[in-house]
Amino acid sequence: MEAEREAIRDIEICIDTKQRELKCEQLIEKAKEENKSFLRAKATTMLLGEYFEQKRYRDALALADTLIPFLKRIEHKQLIIEASLIHAKVFHAVQDLPKAKGALILSQAAASDIYVKPELQSKLDHTGGILCCDGNDYQVAFSYFFESFFNLIKIDTDRAQEELMNLLICKVMASQHSEIPLLLGRKELAPFVGPATETILDISECVQKHQLHDFRSLLETRKQYLSGDVVQQALGRLQVIIVERYITRVLSAYCRIEMSFLAELTGLELEFIHQTVRTMILDGKLLGSIEEDSGHVTLQHKEVRTDLHVAATEVLSKMKVAVGQLDSKVADWRT
Numbered sequence: 001m002e003a004e005r006e007a008i009r010d011i012e013i014c015i016d017t018k019q020r021e022l023k024c025e026q027l028i029e030k031a032k033e034e035n036k037s038f039l040r041a042k043a044t045t046m047l048l049g050e051y052f053e054q055k056r057y058r059d060a061l062a063l064a065d066t067l068i069p070f071l072k073r074i075e076h077k078q079l080i081i082e083a084s085l086i087h088a089k090v091f092h093a094v095q096d097l098p099k100a101k102g103a104l105i106l107s108q109a110a111a112s113d114i115y116v117k118p119e120l121q122s123k124l125d126h127t128g129g130i131l132c133c134d135g136n137d138y139q140v141a142f143s144y145f146f147e148s149f150f151n152l153i154k155i156d157t158d159r160a161q162e163e164l165m166n167l168l169i170c171k172v173m174a175s176q177h178s179e180i181p182l183l184l185g186r187k188e189l190a191p192f193v194g195p196a197t198e199t200i201l202d203i204s205e206c207v208q209k210h211q212l213h214d215f216r217s218l219l220e221t222r223k224q225y226l227s228g229d230v231v232q233q234a235l236g237r238l239q240v241i242i243v244e245r246y247i248t249r250v251l252s253a254y255c256r257i258e259m260s261f262l263a264e265l266t267g268l269e270l271e272f273i274h275q276t277v278r279t280m281i282l283d284g285k286l287l288g289s290i291e292e293d294s295g296h297v298t299l300q301h302k303e304v305r306t307d308l309h310v311a312a313t314e315v316l317s318k319m320k321v322a323v324g325q326l327d328s329k330v331a332d333w334r335t
Contacts, residue, residue, distance in 0.1 A: 004033060004039050011046055021050045037074050041067075045083045052086050052093075060090045068106075080110040081120065088127055092134070101131055110238050122151035122159070132174075142170035145230075153188070164192050166230040168200040171248055177204045196225040206240065207238060212246045214268060243268070243276055246287060251286070256298045261291075 001307035007027055014020045024047035031040035044067050051060035064087045071080045084107035104127055111124060131145035145167035152160035171180050180201060184193050194318065199222040206215040219226065220236060226235060250265050259277070263270040277297055280286040288299035 004036070007039075008042060008046070017050070018052060021047065021054075024050060038076065041071055041074060041076055041079050044070075045079050045086075052090055055093070056233050057090050057094050060086070061094075062229060064090065069104055077110045077114045081107050081114075081116065081124070083111065085120075087122060088131070092127075092131060097131065097134055104128060104131060116261075118151040118155055122148040122155075122163075125151065126163065126166075129170075130230060133170070133233065138170040138173040139176075142167050142174065143290060145170060150188075157191075161192050161196065162228050164189065165196060165200065165225075165228055168197065169203075169231050169234045172200065172204050172207060172238070177208055180204055195222075199225045203235070203238070207242065210245055210249075212242050215242055244280055247273070247276060247280070248286070251297075251299055254299060256296055259295045259297060262297070 007023075010287065011020055011023045011027070014023060024043050027043040028040055028047065031037075031043060044063065048060055048063050048067060051057075051063060064083065067083055068080070068087065071083055084103050084218065088100045088103035088107060091097075091103055105107070107124060108128075108228070111121065116124070125144045125148035129141045129148065132138070132141035132144060145163050149160055149163040149167060152163055168180060168183070171177070171183070184197055184201075199218065202218055202222075203215065205211075206218065219239070226232065246266060247262070250262065259274055260270055261271045262277075268276075274290075277286065278290060281288055281290065286299065288297055290297050
């Protein structure tokens with residue numbers, strides 16, 4: 001047993017990627033020859049992790065197809081958690097969200113049966129948050145990142161800070177802006193409040209007030225606080241939303257406008273404006289067409305029907321019916 005632990009530790013401390021992979025393969029073969037199920041399972045799980053880190057997703061998927069059934073057969077819950085978590089990350093990397101969620105559910109189910117160390121539990125919750133962000137379910141993503149944050153507070157403050165940024169940006173994405181100051185006012189979050197969290201508060205204000213240029217300025221001047229993958233992805237989506245709202249508001253006053261003049265009005269780059277308007281038309285967010293030769297965009301504005309408009313239409317319809325009835329009665333009297 002000690003020799004097995006030593007072999008596993010030797011792989012873990014190895015810094016050379018190829019050497020780690022080779023040692024995993026050698027240990028798997030040795031375990032098969034000696035019929036040591038746990039050692040084989042552990043080494044194969046480590047090899048799966050190596051494939052994922054090297055972005056060899058096809059190899060990882062093929063290996064997981066044999067590894068996970070084997071882990072279920074020997075009923076090793078800890079390794080099912082670890083292998084299924086890696087499996088979920090691989091599916092996420094190849095943009096297969098449904099299968100990524102399925103793999104994560106398997107990992108979570110195994111985790112519910114045994115004690116899981118806070119570090120591993122934080123990884124499960126973090127991955128759950130990422131998958132929910134990809135599905136635009138930011139309220140559930142917040143819950144995952146919140147749990148991950150509290151698991152990390154005492155074991156890794158740097159990762160805890162990153163997770164705090166993730167859960168705060170989820171509040172922005174879910175349009176729950178008023179909850180952010182309340183959240184940051186919690187006692188346990190006090191050590192993590194600073195310039196990074198202030199940046200999220202400023203972004204939240206820009207989103208609420210549709211301040212496009214202030215938003216873009218924040219992305220440039222505070223980028224050192226906004227480097228996380230989850231935050232970057234969310235900011236990209238927010239920028240698209242703010243830009244589209246801004247352009248829509250400007251275009252509402254025009255039926256036909258030159259692209260260069262639109263760029264001047266919005267203060268945005270001409271090429272960026274052209275691409276954004278084109279995308280909005282293709283997505284059905286704007287009704288109109290682009291005249292490539294003249295560089296104009298022609299718009300067809302939707303009819304806005306207010307409550308007053310609807311009520312007035314109903315009154316006119318009833319008056320038409322009443323007038324028609326009166327005409328019939330007058331015609332009867334005359335005959």
